[in-house]
Amino acid sequence: MSELRKDPIIWRWIIIAPERGRTQLLLNSQKMPPQTPEDCPFCPGHEYMTTPEIWAYRPSSSPANTPGWDIRIIPNKFPVLRIEGDLNREADGIYDKMNAIGANEVIIETPNHEQRMWQYDIPRFVNLLRAYKNRLEDLQKDPRFRYILLFKNEGQEAGAMQAHSHTQIVATPVTPQLVREILKGARDYFIFKERCIFCDIINYEKKDGRRVIFENADFFAFCPYASRFPFETWILPKRHDPDYQSIKEGELSSLAEILQSVLLRLTKALNDPQYNLVMYTGPVRRLRGGYWQTLDMDFHWHLEINPRLTKLSGFEWGTGYYINPTAPEEAAKYLREIELG
Amino acid sequence: MSELRKDPIIWRWIIIAPERGRTQLLLNSQKMPPQTPEDCPFCPGHEYMTTPEIWAYRPSSSPANTPGWDIRIIPNKFPVLRIEGDLNREADGIYDKMNAIGANEVIIETPNHEQRMWQYDIPRFVNLLRAYKNRLEDLQKDPRFRYILLFKNEGQEAGAMQAHSHTQIVATPVTPQLVREILKGARDYFIFKERCIFCDIINYEKKDGRRVIFENADFFAFCPYASRFPFETWILPKRHDPDYQSIKEGELSSLAEILQSVLLRLTKALNDPQYNLVMYTGPVRRLRGGYWQTLDMDFHWHLEINPRLTKLSGFEWGTGYYINPTAPEEAAKYLREIELG
Numbered sequence: 001m002s003e004l005r006k007d008p009i010i011w012r013w014i015i016i017a018p019e020r021g022r023t024q025l026l027l028n029s030q031k032m033p034p035q036t037p038e039d040c041p042f043c044p045g046h047e048y049m050t051t052p053e054i055w056a057y058r059p060s061s062s063p064a065n066t067p068g069w070d071i072r073i074i075p076n077k078f079p080v081l082r083i084e085g086d087l088n089r090e091a092d093g094i095y096d097k098m099n100a101i102g103a104n105e106v107i108i109e110t111p112n113h114e115q116r117m118w119q120y121d122i123p124r125f126v127n128l129l130r131a132y133k134n135r136l137e138d139l140q141k142d143p144r145f146r147y148i149l150l151f152k153n154e155g156q157e158a159g160a161m162q163a164h165s166h167t168q169i170v171a172t173p174v175t176p177q178l179v180r181e182i183l184k185g186a187r188d189y190f191i192f193k194e195r196c197i198f199c200d201i202i203n204y205e206k207k208d209g210r211r212v213i214f215e216n217a218d219f220f221a222f223c224p225y226a227s228r229f230p231f232e233t234w235i236l237p238k239r240h241d242p243d244y245q246s247i248k249e250g251e252l253s254s255l256a257e258i259l260q261s262v263l264l265r266l267t268k269a270l271n272d273p274q275y276n277l278v279m280y281t282g283p284v285r286r287l288r289g290g291y292w293q294t295l296d297m298d299f300h301w302h303l304e305i306n307p308r309l310t311k312l313s314g315f316e317w318g319t320g321y322y323i324n325p326t327a328p329e330e331a332a333k334y335l336r337e338i339e340l341g
Numbered sequence: 342m343s344e345l346r347k348d349p350i351i352w353r354w355i356i357i358a359p360e361r362g363r364t365q366l367l368l369n370s371q372k373m374p375p376q377t378p379e380d381c382p383f384c385p386g387h388e389y390m391t392t393p394e395i396w397a398y399r400p401s402s403s404p405a406n407t408p409g410w411d412i413r414i415i416p417n418k419f420p421v422l423r424i425e426g427d428l429n430r431e432a433d434g435i436y437d438k439m440n441a442i443g444a445n446e447v448i449i450e451t452p453n454h455e456q457r458m459w460q461y462d463i464p465r466f467v468n469l470l471r472a473y474k475n476r477l478e479d480l481q482k483d484p485r486f487r488y489i490l491l492f493k494n495e496g497q498e499a500g501a502m503q504a505h506s507h508t509q510i511v512a513t514p515v516t517p518q519l520v521r522e523i524l525k526g527a528r529d530y531f532i533f534k535e536r537c538i539f540c541d542i543i544n545y546e547k548k549d550g551r552r553v554i555f556e557n558a559d560f561f562a563f564c565p566y567a568s569r570f571p572f573e574t575w576i577l578p579k580r581h582d583p584d585y586q587s588i589k590e591g592e593l594s595s596l597a598e599i600l601q602s603v604l605l606r607l608t609k610a611l612n613d614p615q616y617n618l619v620m621y622t623g624p625v626r627r628l629r630g631g632y633w634q635t636l637d638m639d640f641h642w643h644l645e646i647n648p649r650l651t652k653l654s655g656f657e658w659g660t661g662y663y664i665n666p667t668a669p670e671e672a673a674k675y676l677r678e679i680e681l682g
Contacts, residue, residue: 007567009526009538010519014567015664022666026571026650027610027675080656080664094545095566151655159654170656178351178661185350197350204435225436226348226355230367269368278659306658309367313500314492315421315511317647318619320519323356323421325363334368 002082006096012177015080015100035163037113041077042164044069044111051075054105055134057127070124071131072108078161079104080170087173103139103171107131113164116272117154118263125256128167129247132279135169136245140284145171147179147283150244155274157308167277175283182280183299190298198300199240211332214261218254221262223328223335230310230326231270231335233262235303242282242299259303265335266307273307280304343423347437353518356421356441376504378454382418383505385410385452392416395446396475398468411465412472413449419502420445421511428514444480444512448472454505457613458495459604466597469508470588473620476510477586481625486512488520488624491585496615498649508618516624523621524640531639539641540581552673555602559595562603564669564676571651571667572611572676574603576644583623583640600644606676607648614648621645 002017041049044067053064055073062068081102089098109128132150139148152167153160189197205211205222213221221235235258266273281301316322343358382390385408394405396414403409422443430439450469473491480489493508494501530538546552546563554562562576576599607614622642657663
């Protein structure tokens, strides 16, 4: 059973999640073996290898947990956080711990083991983005959850444990520390300026132009001014909205288009890089005394894509600073000028 | 010229340090080429390839910047922070930046290109640890510096750019964010309990025993309760002292012994792992009105060693949480029971 342990000095929560056999792999300095379609639990025909599906995009004639699906959503068999039980905060000698409670779902994005996200056509992107929305809408009903994070690990360097293309969703009973800092930063700015910081960034970056990658009617992609990593890319909706769940049907195809464009550019520029994609959306809001809490209307949902090109050094681990050898102006120029198709 | 840019949302400083040709390597998805003694700037005979030495452990008959040295200290040719100039804080449109000012030195630990730290004999460790002390004592005299971080990157996975074994020192004009959190955590505990949190941890871990790796008269090595990474190892001095610089001559050989023991254990257990070593010492103190500032006497210097065995995932990048698949109790038991020699 995994548990959350609190760092006694800086009060950061660590998830200790012992995985059967993982330590033994580390001791023998082995990597996870590469997966083939034959032993991949995410491939069609292997539905019995996963936990039963939560939802699937499949013809109505095809029964659950059988082949025929196009997108499939399952609970993670080895979840970071477990859905059953209580937090059960308690002391552990001079330390503090609690159970690692939450939800951890896996969205299998395609039945094709080899297909990467940059290869999806627009209909697949739209269906996937709609599936994200549906899962967020469903998970936010659980009163235990405060925050829902959606992320994708592409490649072992990016922490992927399965080669088959997938997205993960984790719902947490507390708002994670970094998310809280981002929410607080946006709120402080809103109080100070009476404007959304993300809206201001879009306006400024459009005028400045040096860090722009691509835009369409509804979305804006750029390399942020204080990029932590080379080729760090953000995609922001132009319409101010704290919650991804509020995305409109017509915006889904705009988002599909810009996501495809950005991933194609990164793939061409960096030769099919490994990357992490993270979605930041507003925290789960609750009806309180008949009113929706509006405190978090100062947030603006967005996507961050970070290619894993460089390694952190002791300086970065030790200080919390990041050193980026590629200026975002240089990265954006390169990505902007890529010729597609 | 590298610059510090402030993240407009969470106020984190990022170092944008464009390195000649680095982006081109990333675009071609190339790795840094492996270095041989023939083209290694840290090997004896190649002193002309580095910036002139600051200090070297060498026979008095051998002139500076020639072979014959045993340990050699140079300014980093490609420094993270530059020694010349002013911080020069200024606006950059809606953003904020300043010059990346500081010191960045490299300690070449051995003349032997192939020798790794775990292979050093006790005299080499003692000389190296004394060199650390001397550099910290010297750098703290510069009134511009507020914090001095000492770290080692072993292997490309740990961010090393040179294969030849070396340590780096970075002196910064501001106390880095993570260091500030650690100092604040220790201070808050001290105010609350009127005891040092690190002294309390040593006492508790000795009694508990499950996370102990090794100890000698002056030092204590263990896997911390809220370990971020598998086999994370801390070495603490038993004598409470905020500053590494105050280490006594007799303690240097105790520290050499425990460092050698810990590195041998990690090497045996994990098959010569890549790792980061970071030293946290108290911030630079200044005489003010004739008194030393004593505010930071609640700190307790220590070393952290983190093998680079796992990759961070989008969940970790997105939340600031860490997921550790190996409980520290399991790691410590394994390291404790390793038979040396």
